[in-house]
Amino acid sequence: MAQLNIRKDDCQLDFLSLGALVHRLDPGIIPFRKARNFEVHVSGGEYNVSANLSDCFGLKTGVATAMVNYPIGELVQRSVREMGVRPFFKWFEHDGVRGPNIATVYSDRGQGVRAPVVFYNRANEAGAMLKPGDFNWGEIFGAGVRWFHSGGIFAALSPTTSELILEGMRAASAAGAITSFDLNYRAKLWKTIGSEEKGQEMCRRIASECDVLIGNEEDLQKGLGIEGQDVESKSKLDPNSFFGMIESVVKKFPKVKLVATTLREVHSTNRHDWAAVVWYDGKRYVSPTCQLDVICRIGGGDGFAAGLIYGMLNGRDPEQALRLGWAHGALLTTFPGDVTMAKLPEVEAFAKGGSARVQR
Numbered sequence: 001m002a003q004l005n006i007r008k009d010d011c012q013l014d015f016l017s018l019g020a021l022v023h024r025l026d027p028g029i030i031p032f033r034k035a036r037n038f039e040v041h042v043s044g045g046e047y048n049v050s051a052n053l054s055d056c057f058g059l060k061t062g063v064a065t066a067m068v069n070y071p072i073g074e075l076v077q078r079s080v081r082e083m084g085v086r087p088f089f090k091w092f093e094h095d096g097v098r099g100p101n102i103a104t105v106y107s108d109r110g111q112g113v114r115a116p117v118v119f120y121n122r123a124n125e126a127g128a129m130l131k132p133g134d135f136n137w138g139e140i141f142g143a144g145v146r147w148f149h150s151g152g153i154f155a156a157l158s159p160t161t162s163e164l165i166l167e168g169m170r171a172a173s174a175a176g177a178i179t180s181f182d183l184n185y186r187a188k189l190w191k192t193i194g195s196e197e198k199g200q201e202m203c204r205r206i207a208s209e210c211d212v213l214i215g216n217e218e219d220l221q222k223g224l225g226i227e228g229q230d231v232e233s234k235s236k237l238d239p240n241s242f243f244g245m246i247e248s249v250v251k252k253f254p255k256v257k258l259v260a261t262t263l264r265e266v267h268s269t270n271r272h273d274w275a276a277v278v279w280y281d282g283k284r285y286v287s288p289t290c291q292l293d294v295i296c297r298i299g300g301g302d303g304f305a306a307g308l309i310y311g312m313l314n315g316r317d318p319e320q321a322l323r324l325g326w327a328h329g330a331l332l333t334t335f336p337g338d339v340t341m342a343k344l345p346e347v348e349a350f351a352k353g354g355s356a357r358v359q360r
Contacts, residue, residue, distance in 0.1 A: 006313060011146050014145075018135075042076050048302035052339055112269055130160065141174075148177045149305075151182040155206060162202040169206065181212070207252075214261065274290050320351070
């Protein structure tokens with residue numbers, strides 16, 4: 001077994017993510033077919049982790065992404081600045097009619113027995129046009145980066161985005177950065193550019209370059225082709241079968257040193273049971289289970305990833321890092337939007353077993 005070799009020298013960035021930025025339209029509990037107004041949230045699975053690590057945890061973070069020169073691009077840039085994330089943009093010019101565009105995500109919050117509904121407009125998306133050679137990795141990593149991260153949704157946007165992730169992972173490893181990948185396997189997305197089999201092939205290639213994998217049992221099975229139990233017929237809070245798959249994961253991907261996932265049992269849209277697990281250096285770690293009163297579930301997994309990564313970068317032991325991820329992911333579901341509104345003392349208090357009693 002092996003541990004993560006995290007840089008301790010002075011680096012330009014603690015954390016850099018590679019992915020596509022999107023803007024999410026949120027009508028709250030109202031279904032879109034009846035909506036009259038909505039909030040706009042700036043998001044993107046990879047960016048969310050950078051934003052959380054900057055705003056809540058105080059780390060120096062960046063995002064490598066596509067940016068379009070038009071008003072929606074300006075709206076997105078403002079949010080990135082507000083979260084304290086340093087941008088590395090590949091610029092695209094909008095033609096005034098068709099794009100390229102910053103993708104739109106439509107997502108109501110649901111309520112009670114009514115589930116949230118999510119759908120997309122990713123047509124002519126600038127993020128999907130990103131390709132190897134678009135970023136000067138030598139310059140970026142030459143200034144020092146401790147951790148590099150990407151994810152499966154960005155990988156599935158086009159044939160070139162997966163290749164760009166591989167290029168970034170290799171440059172990051174050569175420069176001494178930890179590499180992580182959130183599988184986030186979406187069969188529908190992979191089908192738009194080929195097939196589920198193509199998606200599995202690309203996810204396996206990316207996983208072979210990673211130190212850290214984040215993904216649940218379904219991600220490991222469908223994204224990496226790891227055999228496991230039927231995820232639909234078992235408790236979502238049972239960590240044993242997840243841990244049972246890890247031996248196969250590290251055998252197929254020997255560079256992987258840490259694997260983590262959240263465990264969520266959904267009783268209704270607003271009531272979830274929540275836990276998380278980590279496998280690291282051959283040892284198993286399991287968080288407590290808590291009940292969540294959910295305002296908006298979008299981004300909870302990215303919240304977990306951010307807390308976990310902060311803990312590892314900050315020299316916490318794996319148990320503490322897991323608790324920080326579990327606590328931050330839980331708190332993130334109590335806010336609207338995709339990125340954090342939590343403060344580090346709140347996360348640390350909940351990670352230690354804090355309550356929701358009024359703070360005076």
